[in-house]
Amino acid sequence: MSVSLQQHLQRCRKVVYDMNFTYVDAWRQQHPQGKVVGCFPVYIPREVIHAAGMLPVGIYGGGLEIEIDRADARVQSFICSISRSTLELGMSHYLKNFDAMYFTSVCDVARNLSGVWERNFPSVLVEYIHFPQNMESKSSVPYYSGEMRGLCQNLERIGNVTITDEQLRHSIQVYNENRALHRQLTTFKQENPGKLDASELYLLQRAGACLPVEEHTAMLREVLDELPRREGKRRDRIRVVLEGAFCEQPPLELIEIIEEAGCDIVASDFALGLMWFLEDVPVQGNPLENLARSYLTQSDYSSVRHYGLKRRDYSLVEKVRRVKADGVLFCIAKFCEPALIDYVTHKNTLEREGIPLVNFEFEEKMGVFENIRMQVETFAESILLFA
Numbered sequence: 001m002s003v004s005l006q007q008h009l010q011r012c013r014k015v016v017y018d019m020n021f022t023y024v025d026a027w028r029q030q031h032p033q034g035k036v037v038g039c040f041p042v043y044i045p046r047e048v049i050h051a052a053g054m055l056p057v058g059i060y061g062g063g064l065e066i067e068i069d070r071a072d073a074r075v076q077s078f079i080c081s082i083s084r085s086t087l088e089l090g091m092s093h094y095l096k097n098f099d100a101m102y103f104t105s106v107c108d109v110a111r112n113l114s115g116v117w118e119r120n121f122p123s124v125l126v127e128y129i130h131f132p133q134n135m136e137s138k139s140s141v142p143y144y145s146g147e148m149r150g151l152c153q154n155l156e157r158i159g160n161v162t163i164t165d166e167q168l169r170h171s172i173q174v175y176n177e178n179r180a181l182h183r184q185l186t187t188f189k190q191e192n193p194g195k196l197d198a199s200e201l202y203l204l205q206r207a208g209a210c211l212p213v214e215e216h217t218a219m220l221r222e223v224l225d226e227l228p229r230r231e232g233k234r235r236d237r238i239r240v241v242l243e244g245a246f247c248e249q250p251p252l253e254l255i256e257i258i259e260e261a262g263c264d265i266v267a268s269d270f271a272l273g274l275m276w277f278l279e280d281v282p283v284q285g286n287p288l289e290n291l292a293r294s295y296l297t298q299s300d301y302s303s304v305r306h307y308g309l310k311r312r313d314y315s316l317v318e319k320v321r322r323v324k325a326d327g328v329l330f331c332i333a334k335f336c337e338p339a340l341i342d343y344v345t346h347k348n349t350l351e352r353e354g355i356p357l358v359n360f361e362f363e364e365k366m367g368v369f370e371n372i373r374m375q376v377e378t379f380a381e382s383i384l385l386f387a
């Protein structure tokens with residue numbers, strides 16, 4: 001029996017904000033020998049974890065659900081909230097059932113957090129994945145597939161399992177299906193903004209960081225089946241691209257306020273790490289080389305990924321035109337250096353191209369949004385006025 005969209009949304013909300021990770025406990029009961037791997041954003045090659053029969057779980061900090069208490073003794077207070085509250089999750093034993101934590105080379109904060117984790121949780125396998133920085137070097141594929149081979153070996157050791165190429169190919173196929181459904185859902189929102197709120201899309205996609213991928217895929221299929229029959233709301237809104245929230249996630253209320261203030265968010269980078277590739281990763285051939293090649297040539301643009309021949313600000317302009325957006329909202333986590341650095345070039349290029357933009361910062365614990373609401377309302381009205 002299929003579950004209704006409303007039931008799926010309720011389940012997603014519960015899972016996304018469950019800091020006790022009860023869904024992880026449920027998975028463990030069904031997989032007594034299984035291991036759980038925490039994945040700090042943005043992008044993690046989850047296929048290698050899945051191929052080991054383990055559960056990758058996105059760790060996006062504590063949001064509004066926990067207070068920072070112990071973490072401030074180990075990291076500075078002037079870094080992004082997600083890194084502080086993620087450490088708090090660890091120090092306060094919310095992650096006691098996690099066997100490994102993965103961090104990647106997205107920024108100095110994430111790098112340092114992996115070191116802090118290693119020192120404070122010596123029984124946990126901590127991986128710090130160095131992504132390739134030169135997208136055109138012939139050495140990048142062997143280098144990055146070698147990195148992933150190392151991940152496999154460590155998972156084999158802690159799980160007492162063997163990861164075969166066949167299992168990796170199967171996992172690539174499984175994640176290809178899931179990413180394709182993410183893309184379909186995003187396209188549905190772009191074509192029918194009145195039928196799916198951005199906060200609903202957010203919950204549906206973000207649950208994919210928590211649930212077993214097969215379960216999330218089945219859920220997205222049911223949702224995509226039901227959505228066309230949903231009644232759409234008529235609304236006079238501008239279409240916007242939301243940029244900058246690729247790692248730390250804004251409070252759900254902020255996403256709702258942006259839409260209430262007159263903007264349909266038709267593209268965003270909330271689920272960037274879960275979608276990541278613009279096309280399917282090839283299944284045939286050497287699976288780790290395929291993942292590495294796709295990282296180099298098929299990744300979406302991002303402030304945390306080195307670019308090849310195409311500049312990120314040009315990719316943003318292309319996206320704005322492709323989704324027929326009226327403007328761009330820069331919604332940037334406080335102290336997030338990659339996003340703040342990119343904002344400078346993005347802003348200059350958008351202004352040169354005549355694309356309206358507005359920017360504001362957020363943090364996890366933000367509870368008052370009136371200033372942002374006014375900023376966004378003024379932005380939307382000014383565009384509607386001259387439309």
Ligand code: SF4
Pocket residue numbers: 080082083106107108109110247248304333335336337338339
């Ligand atoms: S929010 Fe920004 S600064 Fe913080 S860990 Fe993520 S990418 Fe790094």
